[in-house]
Amino acid sequence: MSARSRYKSEVPEDAATGAPQLKNNRTAARAQLPTRICATMRKKDETIVEIGKGLRREADDLTREPLPRRWIDLIRHLNEKERKQKEEENQQRS
Secondary structure, X not given: OOHHHHOOOOOOEOOOOOOEOOOOHHHHHHHHHHHHHHHHHHHHHHHHHHHHHHXXXXXXXXXXXXXXXXXXXXXXXXXXXXXXXXXXXXXXXX
């Protein structure tokens, strides 16, 4: 069901031309409502897409940078500590 057909009952059409008969400004606003909503949503969608592209570019740059040396040292230290703890637990079980 199209947006126009949903609002057909609110805006009577001219029998000869099929154009909406606009009696006052309120009726005119109702006739344009689906178009305005679609245009607004399309604009919001475009904005969200552009924000997403910008975030992806920034994230892509960040993910390609090497980790700081201190972080690498910390990761290695924690891995070694975890390995030693597991070895100790295995020795206590046996």
